[in-house]
Amino acid sequence: xxSVLSRHRRLLAALLAAAAAAFGxxxxxxxxxxxxxxxxxxxxxGGTRLGPGDVIVRAFPAQVVPAGAIxxxxxxxxxxxxxxxxxxxxxxxxxxxxLDDHDPAAVATPVRLADxxxxxxxxxxxRVDVLAARAEGPLPARTIATAVPVVAxxxxxxxxxxxxxxxLRTGREQAAALARASVDSRLSVTILGD
Numbered sequence: 001x002x003s004v005l006s007r008h009r010r011l012l013a014a015l016l017a018a019a020a021a022a023f024g025x026x027x028x029x030x031x032x033x034x035x036x037x038x039x040x041x042x043x044x045x046g047g048t049r050l051g052p053g054d055v056i057v058r059a060f061p062a063q064v065v066p067a068g069a070i071x072x073x074x075x076x077x078x079x080x081x082x083x084x085x086x087x088x089x090x091x092x093x094x095x096x097x098x099l100d101d102h103d104p105a106a107v108a109t110p111v112r113l114a115d116x117x118x119x120x121x122x123x124x125x126x127r128v129d130v131l132a133a134r135a136e137g138p139l140p141a142r143t144i145a146t147a148v149p150v151v152a153x154x155x156x157x158x159x160x161x162x163x164x165x166x167x168l169r170t171g172r173e174q175a176a177a178l179a180r181a182s183v184d185s186r187l188s189v190t191i192l193g194d
Contacts, residue, residue: 034059037069038088046080055088108151109168109175114186116164119153126150127192128168130178132185144181145174147192163187 041056048054050073068089070076077094086092111130113119122128127149133141145168152167166189170178181187 035062035065035069037065038071038073040082040084040086040088042084044078044082046078048078050074050076050078058085058087060087105171106169107172107175109148109170109178110165111168111178111187112163112165112182113188114163115188118188119164119166121191122150122153122166122189124150124153128189129192130168130181131188131190132181133188134185141188142181144177144187145170148174 036057037060038055039058041054044050044054052074055073066087066089068091070088070090070093073088073093078092079094080092082088082092127147129143129147130145131141132144133139148168148170150166151169154165154167163186168178178187
């Protein structure tokens with residue numbers, strides 16, 4: 001055995017040196033920086049509107065980045081509590097609620113339509129014109145709001161003769177006009193095409 005080792009000593013030494021060099025190069029090779037992920041800088045309560053001090057960036061290996069990881073958090077609101085260091089994903093953020101965060105002039109306006117069956121035809125995102133007609137007299141219906149989007153169609157409550165509720169995104173003046181019209185008129189909608 002000793003003679004076999006002595007004959008192949010140089011070959012064995014060369015192989016071990018090559019292996020050591022390969023391991024050394026692998027260890028010295030720069031690592032990929034990873035994927036930048038926003039994480040909570042501290043424990044945060046549900047309902048927190050995120051600001052710059054609430055999140056930090058951490059690098060994660062690509063294979064462990066959670067699905068739905070977000071790239072922008074400022075001004076968004078948490079749907080539930082988040083622990084320090086937890087990656088922020090779309091599932092942890094409110095979807096914006098009833099209103100578009102980019103339109104500060106918009107308000108969510110609940111409108112009770114006279115015919116409850118009409119509300120069952122509506123879907124979120126539909127655009128409608130709101131009409132008001134007085135019960136007495138032959139006056140024509142008047143348009144109160146035009147091309148306003150439906151932002152919520154609440155589940156109907158118990159059957160009543162009072163119609164059904166729908167929530168529209170309007171301006172403040174349109175909301176006031178709708179409130180005035182609902183006092184003495186029956187409200188209905190026409191559904192607009194795309």
